[in-house]
Structures are given as C-alpha cells and as structure tokens.
Amino acid sequence: MNMDIPIPKPTDAVLHLQDSQNNDVRAAEQTHLNTHCHHCGEACAGASITTDDKVFCCEGCKFVYELLRDNNLCTYYDISAQSGVSFKGIVSDKRRSRFDYLDDVRTRERLLEFSNGTVAKTTFHLPQIHCSSCLWLLEKLHKLNDGVISSRVDFMHKEVSITFNPHQISLREVVELLTTIGYEPELHQQNVSDAPDKTLNGSQPNTTSLYLKIGIAGFAFGNTMVFSFPEYLSGVGELDPRLRMFFGMMSIALALPVLLYSASGYFQSSWQSLKQRHINLDVPIAIGILTLFLRSAFEIANGTTSGYLDSFTGLVFLLLCGKLFQQKTFDAIAFDRDYKSYFPIAVSVLRKTASGIQETTIPLSALGVGEHMIIRNNELIPADSVLESAVGHVDYSFVTGESAPVEVLSGNLIYAGGRVMGAALEMTSVKDVSQSYLTSLWNNEAFQKQPKSALEQVSDTFGAYFTVFVLALAGVAFLAWLPNVGAAVNAATAVLVIACPCAMTLAAPFALGWALKIFGTAGFYLKNTSTVLELTRINAIVFDKTGTLTNARTNRVQYNGQGMKPHEQEYLAAALRHSTHPLTRSIAAVMHYAAAPSLLTISDYEEIPSRGFQCRVEGHSMRVGSAEFVGSAMLQSRISSFKTAPHRLQAERLLSQSQHAQGAQVHIAIDGSYKGHFTINAEYRSGLRALFEKLRPKHNLYLLSGDNDAEHETLSDLFTDDRAMAFFQTPQDKLDCVRALQESGLSVAMVGDGLNDAGALRQSNVGIALAEERGTFSPACDAVMAADKLGRLSDFIGFAVYTRRVIIAAFWISVFYNIIGLTCAVMGLLSPLVSAILMPLSNATVIGFTTSATILGAKLRKISHSEN
Amino acid sequence: MATEMVMILVGFSTAFALTFLAAFIWAVKSGQFKDSTTPAMRMLVDDKE
Numbered sequence: 001m002n003m004d005i006p007i008p009k010p011t012d013a014v015l016h017l018q019d020s021q022n023n024d025v026r027a028a029e030q031t032h033l034n035t036h037c038h039h040c041g042e043a044c045a046g047a048s049i050t051t052d053d054k055v056f057c058c059e060g061c062k063f064v065y066e067l068l069r070d071n072n073l074c075t076y077y078d079i080s081a082q083s084g085v086s087f088k089g090i091v092s093d094k095r096r097s098r099f100d101y102l103d104d105v106r107t108r109e110r111l112l113e114f115s116n117g118t119v120a121k122t123t124f125h126l127p128q129i130h131c132s133s134c135l136w137l138l139e140k141l142h143k144l145n146d147g148v149i150s151s152r153v154d155f156m157h158k159e160v161s162i163t164f165n166p167h168q169i170s171l172r173e174v175v176e177l178l179t180t181i182g183y184e185p186e187l188h189q190q191n192v193s194d195a196p197d198k199t200l201n202g203s204q205p206n207t208t209s210l211y212l213k214i215g216i217a218g219f220a221f222g223n224t225m226v227f228s229f230p231e232y233l234s235g236v237g238e239l240d241p242r243l244r245m246f247f248g249m250m251s252i253a254l255a256l257p258v259l260l261y262s263a264s265g266y267f268q269s270s271w272q273s274l275k276q277r278h279i280n281l282d283v284p285i286a287i288g289i290l291t292l293f294l295r296s297a298f299e300i301a302n303g304t305t306s307g308y309l310d311s312f313t314g315l316v317f318l319l320l321c322g323k324l325f326q327q328k329t330f331d332a333i334a335f336d337r338d339y340k341s342y343f344p345i346a347v348s349v350l351r352k353t354a355s356g357i358q359e360t361t362i363p364l365s366a367l368g369v370g371e372h373m374i375i376r377n378n379e380l381i382p383a384d385s386v387l388e389s390a391v392g393h394v395d396y397s398f399v400t401g402e403s404a405p406v407e408v409l410s411g412n413l414i415y416a417g418g419r420v421m422g423a424a425l426e427m428t429s430v431k432d433v434s435q436s437y438l439t440s441l442w443n444n445e446a447f448q449k450q451p452k453s454a455l456e457q458v459s460d461t462f463g464a465y466f467t468v469f470v471l472a473l474a475g476v477a478f479l480a481w482l483p484n485v486g487a488a489v490n491a492a493t494a495v496l497v498i499a500c501p502c503a504m505t506l507a508a509p510f511a512l513g514w515a516l517k518i519f520g521t522a523g524f525y526l527k528n529t530s531t532v533l534e535l536t537r538i539n540a541i542v543f544d545k546t547g548t549l550t551n552a553r554t555n556r557v558q559y560n561g562q563g564m565k566p567h568e569q570e571y572l573a574a575a576l577r578h579s580t581h582p583l584t585r586s587i588a589a590v591m592h593y594a595a596a597p598s599l600l601t602i603s604d605y606e607e608i609p610s611r612g613f614q615c616r617v618e619g620h621s622m623r624v625g626s627a628e629f630v631g632s633a634m635l636q637s638r639i640s641s642f643k644t645a646p647h648r649l650q651a652e653r654l655l656s657q658s659q660h661a662q663g664a665q666v667h668i669a670i671d672g673s674y675k676g677h678f679t680i681n682a683e684y685r686s687g688l689r690a691l692f693e694k695l696r697p698k699h700n701l702y703l704l705s706g707d708n709d710a711e712h713e714t715l716s717d718l719f720t721d722d723r724a725m726a727f728f729q730t731p732q733d734k735l736d737c738v739r740a741l742q743e744s745g746l747s748v749a750m751v752g753d754g755l756n757d758a759g760a761l762r763q764s765n766v767g768i769a770l771a772e773e774r775g776t777f778s779p780a781c782d783a784v785m786a787a788d789k790l791g792r793l794s795d796f797i798g799f800a801v802y803t804r805r806v807i808i809a810a811f812w813i814s815v816f817y818n819i820i821g822l823t824c825a826v827m828g829l830l831s832p833l834v835s836a837i838l839m840p841l842s843n844a845t846v847i848g849f850t851t852s853a854t855i856l857g858a859k860l861r862k863i864s865h866s867e868n
Numbered sequence: 869m870a871t872e873m874v875m876i877l878v879g880f881s882t883a884f885a886l887t888f889l890a891a892f893i894w895a896v897k898s899g900q901f902k903d904s905t906t907p908a909m910r911m912l913v914d915d916k917e
Contacts, residue, residue, distance in 0.1 A: 132909045139910070155906040211901045212893060219889045223882065240871050250882065 038077065039065050064181050068137070071144055076137045099179075102172035111171060119149065120166045124178065124185035129158040138183065145169055145177055156331060210324055217262040217317040220254040224310040225836075227251050231306045232833050241303060248300030251309040259293050263316045281463035284470055284501050289316060291496040308497065311835040315500075318843040322506045325847070329513040347382055348374045350426070359577070369429055376424040376580045377607050378758070385414050385427035390601075392425040394418040423605030423615065424578040463501065470499040477826045487828050494825035498835060499818060500842060507810035507850045514854040515803040522863050523786035524796050531782045534766050535800035537747045541695060541793075542738060542760070544752035545705035545715070546664070547582035548770050548790070550682035557590045561668070561676010568670055571617040575624065578605055579613050582753070583666055583707070584624065587678050611730075612666075623669040630667040630674070664707045682711060687791030692718045694794035700724070700746065704734045704760070734760040751785075751793070768793075799863050806853045810846050817842035 038054035039061035052069070056062040068076055101107050114121040128134065134153070138160050141148040147169025151162045160183075164174055178185055227247040231239055266289065269282040289312060296307030348361055350372040359374065367373070367382060375381055381394070393405040396418045405421045408414055414427060474495040481488035512529035519526055526532060543549055564572065576588040607613040612625010623630050667677040695701060702724045703715060709727040719725050726737065734752075738760045741748045750757065750764035761767030761781045769781035770790060785793075821838050824830045895901065 132912065135906065135909055153906055153910075154903040155909060156903060208896055208899075208902065211896045215889065215892045215896065219885070219892075223885060227878075243871050243874060246875050246878070250878065 037061050067144065067181065071140075073137065073140055073143060076133050099172050099175055102175055103170070108171050115166065118165055118167065119163060120171070121161065121163045122171065122174070123159055123161045124175075125157075125159055126178065126183045127158055127186055128183045129153065129155065129160075134183070137181065141177065144181070145173075148174070148177075207327065210320065210327070213262040213265075214317065214320045214324060217258050217313055217320055220258045220262075221310065221313040221317045223254050224251045224313050228306055228310040228832060228836065232836075239306075244306050245300070245303060248306050251307055252297055252300060255293060255296070255309040255313055258313050258316050259289070262320060263289055266319075278460070279464040279467050280460050281466075281501055281505050283463060284467045284499065285319070285505070287467070287470075287496055288499060291493050295493045295497065305832055308832045308835050311497075311832065311839045314836070314840045315843070318840055318847075319505070322510070322843070322847055326509050326513060329510075329517065348376075350374065367429060369431065371429045373427055373429060374424050374577065375420045375427065376578060377420060377422060377605075378580055379420055381414055381416055381418045381420065381427070383416050383429040384431040385416075385429045387412050387414055388426040388428055389423075392423065393421040394425075395421050422607070423602055466499070466501045470496060473499075473822065473826070480826070481828065491826055491828045494828070494830035495822060498821035498825045498830060498838065500814070500821075500839065506843065506846050507807050507814070510847060511803050511806045511810070511850040511854050514851060515800065515858075518799070518854070518858040518863055519796065522792070522796070523789040524792075525784040527782045531766060532800050532803055534747075534782070535749070535797055536804045538699065538749040538766060538797065540700040540702065540741050540746040540748045542702040542704055542734075542741070542748060542750045542752075542764070544734075544750075544757050544760075545703060545711070546682065546707055547753045548751055549684055549688060549703075549715075549718075550582075551685050551787075556681045556683070557586055558679045558681075559676060560679065561674075564670075564675055568675070571620055571622060571670065572624075572668060574602060575613075575615050575617050575622045578602060578615065579607060579624070581607075583664055583680050584613075586680055587666060620671050624666060627665065627667050627677070630669045664711070684714070685787075685790055688718060691791050691794055695797075696720075702726075702737075702741070704729045704737055706730065706734075731757065731759050735763050738763045751790070795861060795863060799858060799861055802857050802861070803854060806850055806857065809853070810850045813849060814842060814846055817845075 037056050039056055050056070051062055051066065054065065056065065068074055102111075109115075112120050112122050126134075126138070129138070135155055138153050139151050141151040141162065145168075147165050147167075149163040149165060151160055153160050160178075162174055169177075175185055227250050230247065231244065263286075266282045266286045270280065270286040273280040273283060292308055292312045292315070296309045296312060299305045300307045300309075347367055348359055349367070350359055372388070373382075373385065387408050387410055390410050392408050394408055394414055395405045396415070406418075413430070414425075416431070474492040477495050478488045478492035481491050509529070512532050515532050516526055516529055519532075526535075573588065576584050579585070579588075601618060603616045605613065605615040608625070608629065612623065612629040614621065614623045614625075616622065664680045664682060665677045666680065668675040692701060701719055703719055703726065705711075705725070705727050706729050707727065709725075712725070712727070715725060716722065726733070729737070734750075734757060738748050738750055742763075742765070748764045749766040749768060750760045751768045751770060752761060753770055757769075758781075761769060766783065767781040768783045768785050770787045771784050789796075817838060821830070821835075821842075824834055
C-alpha cells in the first residue's frame with residue numbers, strides 16, 4: 001500500500017509506525033468485512049485496515065488516527081460517535097500542488113486578517129464541521145504543530161480562526177495540516193480574490209447590529225416604563241407637572257436612539273418598497289412607529305400626557321426580538337442543510353474487494369475524493385470529477401441554463417451539477433461533495449415555480465390591504481370627530497398607532513420555520529417555507545408505480561427463457577448497469593458477474609423512456625425492455641436477413657402476448673435473437689392501504705405507471721376507480737396528465753422518483769421525490785422524502801394543514817387585539833396605559849401561540865419525537 | 869423639594885444604568901454574542917489535562 005500523504009512536518013514516530021503496519025494490513029483484509037471504521041464510522045466495505053485492534057476503512061482514516069494517537073488526542077473518538085471526517089482517497093503529490101497558490105504573497109495577504117511578522121491570524125470555512133469532536137480536535141491544532149498558537153471554532157458558522165507563527169508554519173502548511181486531518185478549508189476563488197474573508201463581512205455584522213439594536217431598544221423600553229409608571233399609578237393630573245415634563249424629556253432622550261437606530265431597518269425597508277411603487281408589510285409598521293413617536297413628543301411638549309414612548313420602545317424591542325428568533329431558526333436550518341447527510345441521497349461506486357470489483361451504494365455524505373463512481377443516464381453528478389469512460393455526454397442546463405449536452409472525453413474534468421445523458425459514465429471524483437452547492441441548486445430561481453414565494457405574495461398583498469384599511473379608518477375617525485380638530489387628530493393618530501400587522505410579520509415565518517424544521521427531522525425535506533402552504537392546497541395526488549409504490553429493493557426476480565451463455569450474461573450485466581429504470585435495476589441487482597463489467601465496451605446506448613434501452617456490448621447488439629419494444633425491433637431489423645421461420649414466429653408471439661403479461665416483464669434480445677424475459681413481482685411498500693384510506697376522503701388519487709397493467713388487480717384495491725389508473729405512460733404522458741388535472745382545477749402533488757418523473761414533478765404544484773438508495777436528487781422537485789416515510793404522507797399533509805390553521809388562528813388573535821385597540825382609538829379613548837398593555841401583549845401572544853402550537857401539534861401528531 | 873430630589877436621583881440612576889448599556893455594547897462589539905453555540909459545546913468537551 002502506498003503511503004504518500006503529504007505531512008506538513010512528518011514526525012519520526014509516525015513514519016516508524018507506518019512501516020510496522022503493513023503486515024497487519026494484509027492479515028486483516030480478509031477478516032473485517034462488515035465492520036465500521038474507527039475513525040469515520042462508515043461501513044468498511046471489502047478490504048479494511050487494522051491497527052491497535054481498530055478497524056479503518058482506508059489509509060487516510062488510519063493515518064489520522066495514528067496522528068491523533070501519537071499526540072495523545074484520542075479523546076476525539078470518545079466525545080461523539082462517528083466523529084471522524086471520512087478521508088477517502090489518498091492525497092498524492094500531484095494534488096498537493098493545488099495549494100501552491102497559497103504561497104503567493106498577494107493571496108496570502110488577502111487570507112490573513114492580521115499579521116505582524118511573528119503572529120498571523122486567519123479564518124477558514126470548514127464545511128466538514130459537524131460534531132463536538134470536530135470542535136475539540138480543531139481547537140487542539142497547537143498540539144499537532146508547534147507553529148499554531150491557538151485556534152477557535154465557530155460551530156454554527158463552521159469556521160475556525162487560527163492564530164499562528166508564520167516563521168514556524170506557513171499559511172499553506174496550515175491549510176495542508178487541516179486537509180491532512182480531514183478538514184479541507186473551503187477556499188472559494190471569490191473568497192481568495194475579493195475581500196479578505198467573505199464570511200466575516202457577510203452574516204456576522206448583521207447579527208451583531210441586530211443585538212445592538214435589541215439591546216438599545218430593550219434598555220430604552222425598561223427605563224421609559226419606569227418613567228411612565230408614576231402617571232399610570234397616580235392618574236392624570238395628580239403628578240407634579242414639572243416632574244411629568246422631566247420624565248417626558250427623559251423618555252424622549254431614551255426613545256430617540258430607538259427611533260433613529262433600532263427601528264431604522266423598518267424605515268429603510270418601507271422606503272425601498274415605496275420607491276418601487278409597492279407596499280410591503282413594513283410600511284404600516286413604519287407608519288405606526290413614526291406616528292407613535294411624533295404624537296408622544298407632541299403630547300409631552302404640550303404637557304398633556306407623558307407620552308406613549310414605553311409602548312413605542314416596547315414595540316420596537318419585541319419586533320426585533322422576533323426578528324432575532326427567526327434568524328436563529330433559519331440559521332439552524334441552514335446549518336443542517338449544509339451538512340452533507342441532510343439529504344438521503346446515495347451514489348454508486350466501484351470498490352475493490354477480495355472477490356473482484358464490486359458495485360456498492362454509499363451515502364453521498366461518505367463520498368470522498370478519488371472515488372470511482374458510476375453515474376447513469378439522467379443522474380446528477382455530485383462532485384467535480386475526471387471522466388474515466390472513453391466518451392460521454394453531460395447536460396449542464398442546471399448549472400449554465402444551456403440545454404445542449406456537452407461531449408466530454410476521457411480525462412476531461414466534469415463539474416458537479418451536470419446531468420449524464422445516455423450511457424452511464426464512470427468517473428473519479430477529484431473534489432469533495434458540496435452539499436451547500438446542491439442546496440443552492442435546489443433553491444435556484446430557475447426551479448422556482450412562481451416568481452415570488454407564496455408566503456411573500458400573501459404577506460405583501462396583506463400588507464397593502466392592511467395599510468389602505470388603516471389609513472382609511474384613520475381618515476374616517478378624523479372626519480367623525482371633525483368639528484373638534486384636536487380630538488380628530490387624536491383619534492386618527494391613535495388608529496395609526498395601535499394597528500399592528502404583527503400576525504403576518506411574526507406568525508407565518510415562525511410557524512412555517514418550525515414546521516420546516518420538524519419535517520426535516522421526520523425525513524421529509526421541503527424546499528422552502530412556501531411549500532408548506534402549497535401542500536395544504538393539494539387535492540389530487542398522483543403516484544408513480546415502480547419504485548414509488550413498489551419497493552425496488554425487495555422485488556422478486558425470475559428468469560424464463562433459454563439459458564444464456566456466461567459471456568452473454570456478462571454482456572447483459574454490463575448493459576444493465578447503464579439503465580436507471582427501477583425494473584432493470586432490480587435485475588442488475590441479482591445478476592452476478594465474474595469479470596469486471598467495466599472492461600467491456602458499451603456503445604450506441606439509447607434509452608427510450610418507459611419502453612426499454614438498446615446498446616452494443618463488445619459489438620453485440622442488445623435490446624432490453626417491454627415485449628413490444630424488443631419484439632418489434634426483432635421484426636424490423638431481422639425480417640429480411642432471418643428467413644428462418646422460428647425467429648419470426650417468436651417475435652410475433654412476443655408482440656401478441658405483450659398485452660396479457662403476468663407481472664412486470666423485461667425482455668431480452670441479444671444480436672436480434674430472443675433470449676427470454678425476466679418477471680419482476682413487485683413488492684408493495686408496507687402501509688400503503690392505510691395511507692390510501694387516510695388520503696381518500698380529501699384527495700383524488702391517481703396512478704401513472706410507465707409499465708404494463710399486470711398489477712391492475714392489486715392496484716384496483718388501492719385506487720378503487722379504474723379511470724384513476726393509467727399504464728404504459730411515457731414521461732411526457734405523465735407530464736401532460738398532471739397538466740390536464742391542473743387545468744381541470746385541481747392542485748396536484750406528484751409522488752415519484754426524481755429521474756424518470758422529473759418533468760411531472762416540475763409541472764405539479766408540489767413535486768415529491770422519493771429518495772432511496774441512489775442519487776435521485778432532482779432540483780425540479782419541491783420536497784425530498786425518505787422512501788420508507790411514504791406511509792406517513794397523509795400525516796405530513798395533515799401537519800401542513802395544521803400549521804396553516806395555527807397561522808390563521810394567530811391571525812384571528814391579532815384581529816381580536818386590533819379590534820379592541822382600534823375601537824378605543826376611534827372612540828378617542830386610547831391612553832398611554834391602554835397602548836402600553838395592548839401592544840406588547842398582542843405581539844407576545846402571537847409569538848408564543850404559534851411557536852408552542854406548532855411544536856405541540858407535531859408532538860401530538862407524532863411527527864417529531866425527540867425535538868424540543 | 870421632593871420633586872428636585874426625585875429628579876436628581878433619577879438622573880443618577882439613569883447615568884448608572886447607562887454604564888450597563890455601555891457594557892452591553894462593548895460586549896456585543898467585542899464579539900461575545902457572535903457565537904453562542906460553540907462555548908456551550910467547548911465547555912462539555914474540554915478534557916481534564
């Protein structure tokens with residue numbers, strides 16, 4: 001085994017240990033087949049490596065373990081299970097040179113936040129950070145290298161700040177040290193070329209200023225309340241006028257920074273929206289707080305009352321607290337999403353085992369550098385890779401918007417986010433998977449179904465109506481009191497002051513944010529908050545059959561026909577590897593091939609969706625698919641050259657029997673002669689009957705299957721209505737069918753696998769992609785669901801409906817408060833005391849109600865078990 | 869007389885309270901609120917040496 005990992009400063013101890021390991025390695029290779037790596041916790045498929053009675057999946061993991069052991073840092077493994085970052089692929093000298101640019105003086109200066117010759121400081125973004133062990137190890141960097149003075153981790157932002165002595169260790173060596181222990185910093189090109197550190201200029205000042213705003217508003221709130229209390233307690237007129245003026249002036253002094261600094265965001269936002277001739281929800285808030293301040297200042301100066309400044313500061317304080325809470329919730333969601341294992345997506349890789357090369361499926365999170373992947377027709381490439389196959393076609397439309405496939409040749413670099421077209425491609429990953437990249441792809445505007453999210457639309461429309469309503473009411477109140485100008489102004493301003501659209505500003509983001517988080521823990525991943533609202537409107541659900549209602553993994557496969565010669569079996573196995581269809585995948589799973597199938601050349605691969613595929617293996621033509629597909633081709637292509645009757649007869653018989661087949665069948669023809677067919681008896685997922693019974697009362701259920709109608713009877717049980725089922729559907733048929741349902745006024749959810757149903761998923765109102773085993777990630781879907789959670793679909797929809805009810809209830813609470821407040825205002829009864837009680841109370845009730853109702857509802861409905 | 873007393877006392881107490889506000893502003897500016905997750909975890913993983 002080759003051990004040429006670059007070690008910044010290899011210690012003798014490490015080198016010595018490497019030599020003594022080699023014997024153990026061979027002995028252990030045979031024994032540990034199904035154990036988990038001591039370092040990264042991943043299953044050790046095939047050859048594994050041991051040292052100190054501990055098993056490792058690769059040399060990289062073992063190396064990190066040894067490095068930690070020699071530095072007495074093994075606590076790393078005690079803190080949390082599976083702490084290590086998978087270290088797949090040994091870093092070669094070639095790869096080492098990719099950090100050369102860090103030796104460049106200008107790059108270095110940009111990356112360093114501070115440097116005085118003996119002390120330098122820098123911050124890196126490490127996307128691999130995921131547990132407390134990461135934190136512990138990264139703060140012990142000074143034990144691994146003396147040049148590091150200290151290191152501090154910011155867990156939520158996945159950052160580490162490192163202070164080091166540039167005389168002892170260069171910036172490049174710091175990066176290499178991090179890479180060696182499995183935490184390669186994310187050094188984006190723009191990160192290196194633009195500002196010294198993008199992350200520092202990005203989110204943090206924002207949070208910092210939000211804290212400052214809250215602090216100042218809170219301080220003013222507390223103190224103005226103290227100044228207002230004497231009047232509340234003694235009653236108007238009882239207080240010494242000098243004292244009242246003094247308290248009033250103090251309140252204004254305290255409230256000014258709140259108006260000018262803490263509330264500035266609302267003025268800016270509403271000014272922006274007014275400039276675009278548009279009213280958002282911040283407009284009524286801005287009008288309200290401005291009126292509140294001006295009226296208070298006026299009344300204080302007048303000596304009428306001591307003002308409403310406690311309400312004013314309290315309102316701003318609570319609104320900002322709501323904002324902070326919301327930001328924290330979304331931060332936590334973003335943290336989970338950026339962590340690679342958030343999505344249940346997997347990828348096929350080839351690994352060497354004792355019995356030859358084997359194809360296995362590993363979760364995307366375990367995919368490292370140097371992995372040999374097989375990406376099939378229509379699948380998404382998860383990481384930047386180098387093509388191993390001779391030639392292939394990649395569609396970069398997700399990345400560039402250009403839909404014409406690009407031809408790539410062996411050795412070319414393929415970028416993550418591309419989609420393979422045609423024959424499956426083998427490639428070696430050269431970069432880590434970027435989950436945040438996949439997430440950003442998912443959120444790409446090209447896949448937004450509406451220009452604006454449903455929530456934004458609703459809240460903006462509401463904001464506009466609310467503003468108009470409040471202004472109108474203020475006008476009416478003014479006119480009603482008119483002969484008495486003082487009372488009229490009083491009533492009108494009171495209306496502007498007391499009306500608060502907090503139900504929409506606070507309730508919806510809070511409830512939906514919580515719902516998104518709760519769904520995530522239950523294995524149902526929604527694209528964004530408006531998908532929750534979209535789910536509640538669904539009244540038709542379309543299911544795909546194969547791979548969705550049936551479980552591709554537990555299918556029973558049977559072969560009927562002539563015996564195939566060993567080389568034919570190998571050809572077939574090699575050809576099957578290229579298809580993504582669930583049926584052919586089930587056959588491929590039971591085929592055993594002796595030789596490495598990757599050695600066979602496949603050409604002219606062509607897949608006709610829902611029919612089958614054809615290709616040439618080592619020059620032999622191969623047709624796999626439905627009876628019609630295989631039979632008609634045999635008639636066409638061989639009718640002239642094959643004069644012998646048997647072939648013709650066979651083909652005709654095949655065509656005639658295609659209508660009444662038992663179970664799903666996949667027929668095989670090699671070199672134009674019919675071999676036989678595989679019968680796949682689908683195994684339905686458990687819990688379907690219960691699910692359908694729960695869904696039926698409120699939803700129309702449809703089935704769109706690309707396969708034959710062999711399962712018609714079994715499915716009749718589930719769908720009851722024959723008209724709700726359609727078989728022999730091509731992807732285009734499915735899309736058209738979804739569109740037809742939408743045109744008939746239904747709101748359609750499509751449940752299917754991400755690849756063959758991509759078009760229908762995109763067309764539907766809510767496209768739910770079922771994720772199982774392989775890389776079925778499609779940016780066209782609105783939700784990804786772990787396949788074993790399908791039985792809970794009705795519960796999920798139910799919870800979405802419940803969340804909407806919570807929002808509506810919160811809205812009515814707010815309406816209730818507003819009615820009380822507005823009644824007082826119109827009648828000219830609004831006193832500082834009423835407003836001081838009413839305004840904070842309504843905000844606090846709405847926040848408390850939505851949060852607790854959403855979490856409690858999830859617990860009662862058993863959507864979340866352990867979530868707080 | 870009592871009014872003047874209250875005014876003076878309120879002045880003092882507000883000035884005193886302002887020092888706390890200043891302390892808070894300093895704390896935010898110096899980054900103590902930047903990351904509230906990591907210190908909680910760091911405390912639990914620190915080893916005994």
